[in-house]
Amino acid sequence: MDLVLLIEQLLNGLQFGVMLFLMAAGLTLIFGVMGLINLAHGSLYMVGAFAAAAVASATGSFTLALIASLAAAAIAGVIVEMVVIRRLYDRDHLDQVLATFALILIFSEGTRWVFGSFPLYLDVPSALSGAVDLPFGISYPAYRLAIIGIGFVVAFGLFLLITRTRIGMRIRAGESDREMIAALGVNIAVLYTAVFALGAALAGFAGALVGAIQSVQVGMGEPVLILAFVTIVIGGIGSIRGAFVGALLVGLTDTMGRVLLPVLFGAFMNPSAATSIGSALASMSIYILMAAILLFKPTGLYGSA
Amino acid sequence: DGLKVGMITTLSGGGAGLGIDVRDGFMLAVKQSGRSDIELVVEDDQRKPDVAVQLADKLVQSEKVDVLTGIIWSNLAMAVVPSVTAQGKFYLSPNAGPSALAGKGCHPNYFNVSWQNDAFNEAAGAWATENGVEKVFLLAPNYPAGKDMIAGFKRFYDGEVSNEVYTKLGQTDYAAEIAQIRADDADMLYYFLPGGMGISFMKQYAGSGADKPVMGPAFSFDQGILGAIGEAALGVKNTSHWSKDLDVPGNAEFVASFTEEFGRLPSLYAAQGFDTGLLLASAMEKADVSDADAFRAALKEADFQSVRGDFKFAPNHHPIHTIYMREVVKEGDVVTNKVIGVAAEDHTDAYGVDCKM
Amino acid sequence: MSLLRLEHVSAFYGPSQALFDVSLRLDQGEVVALMGRNGMGKTTTIKVICRMLKHRGGAVMLDGQDMARWPSYRAARAGLGLVPEGRRCFPNLSVRENLIASARPGDWTLRRVFDFFPRLGERAGQMAVSLSGGEQQMLAIGRALMTNPRILILDEATEGLAPVIRNEIWAAIGQLKRDTGLSILVVDKSLKELSRVADRGVILERGRSVWGGGFDRLDAEKRDRYLGV
Amino acid sequence: MRRETLINTVLTLGLLAVPLAAWAMDEPYTITLATKVVILALAGVGLNLALGLGGLVSLGHAMFFGIGGYAAGILASHAQSYDPIMEWPFLIEGTQSMPVIWLLAIVVSALVALATGALSLRTSGVYFIMITLAFGQMFYYFTISWPAYGGEDGLSIYVRDRFPGLNTLDPMHFFGLCFALLMLGLFIVARISRSGFGLALNAARQNEARVRAVGIEPYRLRLIAFVISGAITGLAGALYADLNRFVSPVMFSWQTSGEIMIFVILGGVARLFGPVAGAALFIILEEVLGGVSDYWHIYLGALLLIVVLFARGGLIGLLAGRNGGGGHD
Amino acid sequence: MTESLLDIRGISKSFGALKASDDVSLDLKQGEIHALIGPNGAGKSTLIAQIAGSLRPDSGEVWLEGRNVTHHDTVARANAGLGRTFQISSLAMEDTVLQNAVLGALGARHRVPGVWRPVMRDSDLRATAIEALREVGLEEFAHFRTADLSHGQRRQLEVAVALTLRPHVFLMDEPMAGLGAEGSAILVEFLRNLKSRAPILLVEHDMDAVFQLADRISVLVYGRIIATGSPDEIRANREVREAYLGEEDEE
Ligand SMILES: Nc1ncnc2c1ncn2[C@@H]1O[C@H](COP(=O)(O)OP(=O)(O)OP(=O)(O)O)[C@@H](O)[C@H]1O
Ligand SMILES: Nc1ncnc2c1ncn2[C@@H]1O[C@H](COP(=O)(O)OP(=O)(O)OP(=O)(O)O)[C@@H](O)[C@H]1O
Ligand SMILES: [Mg+2]
Numbered sequence A: 001m002d003l004v005l006l007i008e009q010l011l012n013g014l015q016f017g018v019m020l021f022l023m024a025a026g027l028t029l030i031f032g033v034m035g036l037i038n039l040a041h042g043s044l045y046m047v048g049a050f051a052a053a054a055v056a057s058a059t060g061s062f063t064l065a066l067i068a069s070l071a072a073a074a075i076a077g078v079i080v081e082m083v084v085i086r087r088l089y090d091r092d093h094l095d096q097v098l099a100t101f102a103l104i105l106i107f108s109e110g111t112r113w114v115f116g117s118f119p120l121y122l123d124v125p126s127a128l129s130g131a132v133d134l135p136f137g138i139s140y141p142a143y144r145l146a147i148i149g150i151g152f153v154v155a156f157g158l159f160l161l162i163t164r165t166r167i168g169m170r171i172r173a174g175e176s177d178r179e180m181i182a183a184l185g186v187n188i189a190v191l192y193t194a195v196f197a198l199g200a201a202l203a204g205f206a207g208a209l210v211g212a213i214q215s216v217q218v219g220m221g222e223p224v225l226i227l228a229f230v231t232i233v234i235g236g237i238g239s240i241r242g243a244f245v246g247a248l249l250v251g252l253t254d255t256m257g258r259v260l261l262p263v264l265f266g267a268f269m270n271p272s273a274a275t276s277i278g279s280a281l282a283s284m285s286i287y288i289l290m291a292a293i294l295l296f297k298p299t300g301l302y303g304s305a
Numbered sequence B: 001d002g003l004k005v006g007m008i009t010t011l012s013g014g015g016a017g018l019g020i021d022v023r024d025g026f027m028l029a030v031k032q033s034g035r036s037d038i039e040l041v042v043e044d045d046q047r048k049p050d051v052a053v054q055l056a057d058k059l060v061q062s063e064k065v066d067v068l069t070g071i072i073w074s075n076l077a078m079a080v081v082p083s084v085t086a087q088g089k090f091y092l093s094p095n096a097g098p099s100a101l102a103g104k105g106c107h108p109n110y111f112n113v114s115w116q117n118d119a120f121n122e123a124a125g126a127w128a129t130e131n132g133v134e135k136v137f138l139l140a141p142n143y144p145a146g147k148d149m150i151a152g153f154k155r156f157y158d159g160e161v162s163n164e165v166y167t168k169l170g171q172t173d174y175a176a177e178i179a180q181i182r183a184d185d186a187d188m189l190y191y192f193l194p195g196g197m198g199i200s201f202m203k204q205y206a207g208s209g210a211d212k213p214v215m216g217p218a219f220s221f222d223q224g225i226l227g228a229i230g231e232a233a234l235g236v237k238n239t240s241h242w243s244k245d246l247d248v249p250g251n252a253e254f255v256a257s258f259t260e261e262f263g264r265l266p267s268l269y270a271a272q273g274f275d276t277g278l279l280l281a282s283a284m285e286k287a288d289v290s291d292a293d294a295f296r297a298a299l300k301e302a303d304f305q306s307v308r309g310d311f312k313f314a315p316n317h318h319p320i321h322t323i324y325m326r327e328v329v330k331e332g333d334v335v336t337n338k339v340i341g342v343a344a345e346d347h348t349d350a351y352g353v354d355c356k357m
Numbered sequence C: 001m002s003l004l005r006l007e008h009v010s011a012f013y014g015p016s017q018a019l020f021d022v023s024l025r026l027d028q029g030e031v032v033a034l035m036g037r038n039g040m041g042k043t044t045t046i047k048v049i050c051r052m053l054k055h056r057g058g059a060v061m062l063d064g065q066d067m068a069r070w071p072s073y074r075a076a077r078a079g080l081g082l083v084p085e086g087r088r089c090f091p092n093l094s095v096r097e098n099l100i101a102s103a104r105p106g107d108w109t110l111r112r113v114f115d116f117f118p119r120l121g122e123r124a125g126q127m128a129v130s131l132s133g134g135e136q137q138m139l140a141i142g143r144a145l146m147t148n149p150r151i152l153i154l155d156e157a158t159e160g161l162a163p164v165i166r167n168e169i170w171a172a173i174g175q176l177k178r179d180t181g182l183s184i185l186v187v188d189k190s191l192k193e194l195s196r197v198a199d200r201g202v203i204l205e206r207g208r209s210v211w212g213g214g215f216d217r218l219d220a221e222k223r224d225r226y227l228g229v
Numbered sequence D: 001m002r003r004e005t006l007i008n009t010v011l012t013l014g015l016l017a018v019p020l021a022a023w024a025m026d027e028p029y030t031i032t033l034a035t036k037v038v039i040l041a042l043a044g045v046g047l048n049l050a051l052g053l054g055g056l057v058s059l060g061h062a063m064f065f066g067i068g069g070y071a072a073g074i075l076a077s078h079a080q081s082y083d084p085i086m087e088w089p090f091l092i093e094g095t096q097s098m099p100v101i102w103l104l105a106i107v108v109s110a111l112v113a114l115a116t117g118a119l120s121l122r123t124s125g126v127y128f129i130m131i132t133l134a135f136g137q138m139f140y141y142f143t144i145s146w147p148a149y150g151g152e153d154g155l156s157i158y159v160r161d162r163f164p165g166l167n168t169l170d171p172m173h174f175f176g177l178c179f180a181l182l183m184l185g186l187f188i189v190a191r192i193s194r195s196g197f198g199l200a201l202n203a204a205r206q207n208e209a210r211v212r213a214v215g216i217e218p219y220r221l222r223l224i225a226f227v228i229s230g231a232i233t234g235l236a237g238a239l240y241a242d243l244n245r246f247v248s249p250v251m252f253s254w255q256t257s258g259e260i261m262i263f264v265i266l267g268g269v270a271r272l273f274g275p276v277a278g279a280a281l282f283i284i285l286e287e288v289l290g291g292v293s294d295y296w297h298i299y300l301g302a303l304l305l306i307v308v309l310f311a312r313g314g315l316i317g318l319l320a321g322r323n324g325g326g327g328h329d
Numbered sequence E: 001m002t003e004s005l006l007d008i009r010g011i012s013k014s015f016g017a018l019k020a021s022d023d024v025s026l027d028l029k030q031g032e033i034h035a036l037i038g039p040n041g042a043g044k045s046t047l048i049a050q051i052a053g054s055l056r057p058d059s060g061e062v063w064l065e066g067r068n069v070t071h072h073d074t075v076a077r078a079n080a081g082l083g084r085t086f087q088i089s090s091l092a093m094e095d096t097v098l099q100n101a102v103l104g105a106l107g108a109r110h111r112v113p114g115v116w117r118p119v120m121r122d123s124d125l126r127a128t129a130i131e132a133l134r135e136v137g138l139e140e141f142a143h144f145r146t147a148d149l150s151h152g153q154r155r156q157l158e159v160a161v162a163l164t165l166r167p168h169v170f171l172m173d174e175p176m177a178g179l180g181a182e183g184s185a186i187l188v189e190f191l192r193n194l195k196s197r198a199p200i201l202l203v204e205h206d207m208d209a210v211f212q213l214a215d216r217i218s219v220l221v222y223g224r225i226i227a228t229g230s231p232d233e234i235r236a237n238r239e240v241r242e243a244y245l246g247e248e249d250e251e
C-alpha cells in the first residue's frame, strides 16, 4: 500500500473518529455528567435525522434541515425528560435501562408509523458535495472535512461548558448529590431538563449531519448507540476530553484494522482465508481495543474512580 | 376444502419494509384470484430467527396451516424451512434462497418462487464477462450471504478480480473501503450491501469523487432504496428478474393495481409476493391441498403468468427464469430502474445437481 | 413575627414516623441550639426545614409564609444556608468549584471564605474527595456561607474538627451573630459551647420537642434526662 | 406465609397450570410458549445471581447463552452427520444426549465465565457493563463470520436431543424437563443467596471497602458468582437450542443480553422469582400485542414504561412490597 | 518491656508536593490505647489507610505481631488481625444491622464463605454478632435496616463490626464523631475495657475522650510526629497547644 493511500486512510480514521464523537457527545453529556444511562440516545439521533430529511425534502434547504433536527430532538428530549426520565434520577441504573429500552421501542415504531417503513432521502448540501484536493494528491470529500470541523467545535464548546462554567459545575455537583445541590438553591429539575434537551439536540444534530452520508432509516440509532458507549467508556465516563480522544482512537483502530488486517494476514495465508479472517478480526477490533484499555485503565483513559 | 396459509414475515423494526411489500403483494394476488377459500394468518418475526421458529411451530401446531410462506431473510429461512417441510407442510419462498436449500437440503415440499441467492450475481458475472469488463473490485459484508453472493459472481466471471473486501455486517461508514477502491486499478466495482449498508455506501461513494462504474444485484437498488439514495445512484447497473417497466403480460396491470391499492410503487419484493400468491392460487385450481402429492405436482407445474415473464421450476424446485440488466435512471423527478438488456437467459442455479429428490 | 417557625410538625420516613410533634421558632439575629441524644430527630427536623423531607402534619413557616409546598431550592433561595450532617461536599468538584457552584451575591465571597479558612485557600484546586475529614467540614461551612444566607443551619458542623479550629468556628459563630445579625440554628454535641453562643435551646426527645428556653433554665435533671450529661 | 413467598408459589403453579391446560385442550403452541418462558427465566435466574446479588451488571450474558446453545448445536449436528468433532489427540464424537450436552454447556460456559470474569472484574460499574458487552460482541462477530457452523445462518438440530426415559419430542415432556431445571436453578440460587457467600457478595455490592476490611476479598466472591451465573445461563442456552432445534449467532448478540436483563429488571432485581415473572410478562405481552397492529412495539414500550415508572422493584416488588429483596432474614 | 503488636517504621507518603506522611514511626503495645491527634489535614487518616493497607506508602514498613505486612493488601491485613473503623461510616446500608455484624463474624473465619449453608441460621455467627451489638448498645436495633439508623447509631455499628472480627489490633478513626455526650461517655467506658482485649490506635478530635483514655499520645502535624508522650506531657507541651489544642480555656 502506498504512502498517500495510507495517509488518506489515517485521515479517514480521524474523520470517522470525529463523526463518532459527534454521535457520542450528547451521550457523554447525559450519561457521563448526569449519570443517566440513556439507551434512547440512538432514538434521538434517529429523530434528528428524520426531522432533517422531512424538512429537507419539503424546503430543499439543508440549513433549515439542520435547525429542524436540533429543534425536533430537543423537543423530544424535553418531553421524554419531563414525562419519564425525571422520575428515574434517584432510581437504580437498571430502572433507567428498562425505561429507556421501552423508549426505543416507542420511538422506533412511532417513527415508522409516521414516516413509513422505507429509508428516507437526505443528501449533503450541494455547496459541500464533491471532493476537495489536499496536498500530496489526496482528494477528500468536502462534507467530511466539514464534519471534522464541526466535531472539533462541538468538542471544544462542550468542554468549556462542563469544566469552566457555573452551569457545568452545578451539573457535575448534581451528579454526585442532587439533594444537596438543590438544598443550596439550585433548581436542579430545570437544569437537568435543559441538559437533557441539549444532549438530545446534539444527538439529533449528529443524526442529521451523519444521516446525510448514511442511511436515514428506522433502527439507525442502535448501532450508533453501542459505538457511542464504547467511545465514551474508552475515554472515561464524564470526560468530554476522554470522549474525544476515545472517539479518535476508535475511529483510527476501526479504520486501520479494516484496511490493514486483511493485508497482514495475506502475508502468510491464502488471500480468501486472509480477507475472511482479517475482516472478522477487524469487526472485533474496537471491542478488543476497549477490553484492552479497560484492563489497564479500569476507568477509561480520563475517567476517575 | 379450502386452504390455510401461514405467513411469517418481518413487519416491525428496521427490515419491515421488505416484509410489508411481500405481504401486500401476496394479498393482492389472493384478492385478484377471487378465491375466498384462502385463509391467511400473518405473523411478525421481528427479524429474529428464534421468533421465526416459534411462530412456525405455532402456525403448524395450533393454527394447523397447510402452507407457509413469507420469510425474507436467509438465516430465518434456514431456521424454519427444514423443520416445517419435515412436518409435511408446504413452504413457498417469496424471498431468500440459501444454497443449502437448493442443493443437498432440497425438499419436495419446498418451492422457491423468488431466486436462489446466487442468481443475480451469477447473471451479473456473466454480463461482465460478455461486456468485456477485465478487472473487478468485489465488496460484500462478512457473513454467509455476502460470501455466497461474491462466489456467485465469480462463478460466471472470467476476468480478473483485483481485490475482494469483506466489511463488517451493519457497517455504516465506508470511507476506508472507498479509498481502497479509488486507489485500485479495477474497471468496475461490484458490490452486495443490503439495506441501509448499501444506501450509506452509495451516498458516500458518489460524494467521494470516485468514478468507477458500479454494478450489483437488485437488492441494493430496489425502488424503496433508490428513494433514499437519490441521484447518487444514477447510472448504476443492477441485475434483477423483475422490473416495473418489464414488458411482459400482466406486469403493467400488476404495477397499476398495486399502486392503486397501496399508494406506492411496487418493489421487487412486492412482485415476488405477488408471484407467490399467483402460484398458490394456480395450484389450488388443480388440486386440493389434502392430497399432498397432487398439490405438489400442481405447484411444480407453475401454471401462472409471472410478472417477470416465463417462469418454470427446475428439478430442485427453484426458478428457471431470465435475469435482466437494469440501469438506474431518472424519470421526471423519480429515480428508478430501467431494463437495458438480458443478463442471463433462462437461468438456473448451480446447486440443483446436489439435490436428490 | 418569627423568622422561622415550626408548629406541631410531624414527619415520616416511608411508613415510619420520625417526628411526632416538633415546635420551634427562630427570630431575627437569634442563635438557637437544637439538642437531643442520637436518633431523636434533630437532623430530621433540619431536613424538614430545608424541604429535603416534606412534613405531614403541622406547619413550617418562613417570614410567616407557609413552606409546605416549597421545593428545597426555593427554601435555599429564600435564605436558608445548610451545612449538612456528614458534610456532603461534591467529591468530583474542586474546592473552588464547590464554593462557587451555588454561590449567590452578598458579603461572603470566595476571598472572604478563604480568609476565614486559609486551609481551603491552600487546597483550592484539589478535588473535594481527597480532602481530609476536617477540610471537608470547613468546605461545607464555606459553601453554605457562599450562598449568603439569612439563616445558617449547622448540623454537627464541628464534628471532626481539631480543637483549635473548633474554637475558631465557635468564635466565628459568635462573631456572625454579633456583626451580621445572621440567624443561626445549630446542632452540636458540645453543650458547653452551645450554652455559650446560643440564646436559647430546644430539646428533642423521640421526635418531640420536649423543652425549650434559655440555658440558665436547663437544670441538671433535664440535662441528665434528655442529653445524658 | 410471606407475601413474596405466596406470589412465588402462585407463579410456579401458574407456570405449571398453563401448559397442562394447553395440553388438555391440544394447544401445543402454548406449551412451547410456556417452555420458552421457563428457559428464558432460567437464563435470567443465572444473570440475577450476578446482577441482583452481586451488582454485576453484565451485558455479556448472551455469551453464555450462546455458548450453551452452540454446545448443543455442535454436538447434535456432529451426531447427526456421524462426523466426529475431533479425532486427534483423542476422539470426540457428537452426541444427542441431553445430559452430556448440558454438562458440556455448563462446563464451557463456566470456563469462559472464569476467563472473561477474571479480566472484566478488574473494572466496575459502567465499565464492567461495557467490557462484558465487548466480550459478548467478540463472540458474536466471531460466530457470524466463522463458516464451519453456518456463520450467520446458524445451525439446525433437525431432531430434538434425547433424554433417557422421556420423549423429548412431546412438548409436554420437554416442558417438564425445562421446568425441573428451572426449579433446580432457583433452588440453587436461593441457597446461595442465603449463604455466607451470598451475604458477603451482597455486602460487597453495597460497600466494597467494608467487605475488604473484614478480611474478605470481593474480587474472589464476584468471580465465583460470575462463574456460577454464567453456567446457569449457559444451561438455559442449551435448552433454548433444543426448544427451537436451531441455534444462530443472534443468541450471542447484545440484544439477547439486553433482553435477559430486561426480564430480570421487569420482574424485580434480586428477587428470586424476578426473572420468572419478568420473562412471563414480557412473552405474554409480546404474544398478545403481536397481533394488535404492525406498530405493536409502541404498545409494548408503553406498557414497559408504565411498569418501570409505577412499580418500584419490578413486578414482584409491586406485588410484594418493597422489603424482602436479597433473600435474607 | 511489653512487645509492640503494631510497629510502624519510617513511613512516608506524598501527594504531589504535599507530604502527607513524613517519616512517621510509632508503635502500639499490648493493652494500651495509643492516641494519634493532630490538626485537620495533618495526615492521620492517611496514616491509618497505610496501616490498614488501602494506601501504599512511598517508603517505610508496617509490622504486625512481628511480621512485615508492608506488602499485604487490606484483606490480608484484616486476616492477620487488624480491625478497623472508618472515619466516614462504611457499612452495607441496605442490609440489617445484624447482617452487618454477621458479615464481620464471617470475615473472622478467614476463608471464602460457603455457598450452601444459610448464614443467618448459623448460631455461632449469630451469637458473636449479637454479642458485639449488645456491647455497643445496638442490640435492640438488630433488625433495623442500616440505612434507617441515625448518624450516631451507625458509628456504633461501625465499632460493633470491628469487634466481631476479634482483631489483635484496633485502628479507630474518630469513633466518637457524631456521638452525643451520652454516647461518647458510653463509648469511652467501652474502649477502656476493650483495650485489655486488643490494643487500640485511636484517632480522635474529642480531647476529653482522648485525655481520659489514652495511655500514650502522639501528635501529628504536617505529616510529622512532633511529640509522643503521656497525656500530661502532651497537655503541657507548648508546641502542641499552639498547633492543635488552642489556648486552653479553664473550666
Ligand atoms: N432515611 C431514613 N429512613 C428511615 N428512618 C430514618 C432515616 N433517617 C433517620 N431515620 C430514623 O429517624 C430517627 C431520627 O433520626 P435523625 O437522623 O433525625 O436523628 P438525630 O437526632 O439527627 O441523631 P444523630 O445525633 O445521631 O445524628 C432515628 O431513629 C433514625 O433511625
Ligand atoms: N488522594 C489525595 N490527593 C491529594 N491530597 C490528598 C489526598 N488524600 C489526602 N490528601 C491530603 O493529605 C492531607 C492529609 O489528609 P488526611 O485525610 O490524612 O488528614 P487527617 O489528619 O485525617 O485530617 P482530619 O482530622 O481532618 O480528618 C490533607 O491535606 C489532604 O487534603
Ligand atoms: Mg443527626
Ligand SMILES: [Mg+2]
Residues within 6 Å of the ligand: C132, C133, C134, E044, E045, E046, E087
Ligand atoms: Mg481524617
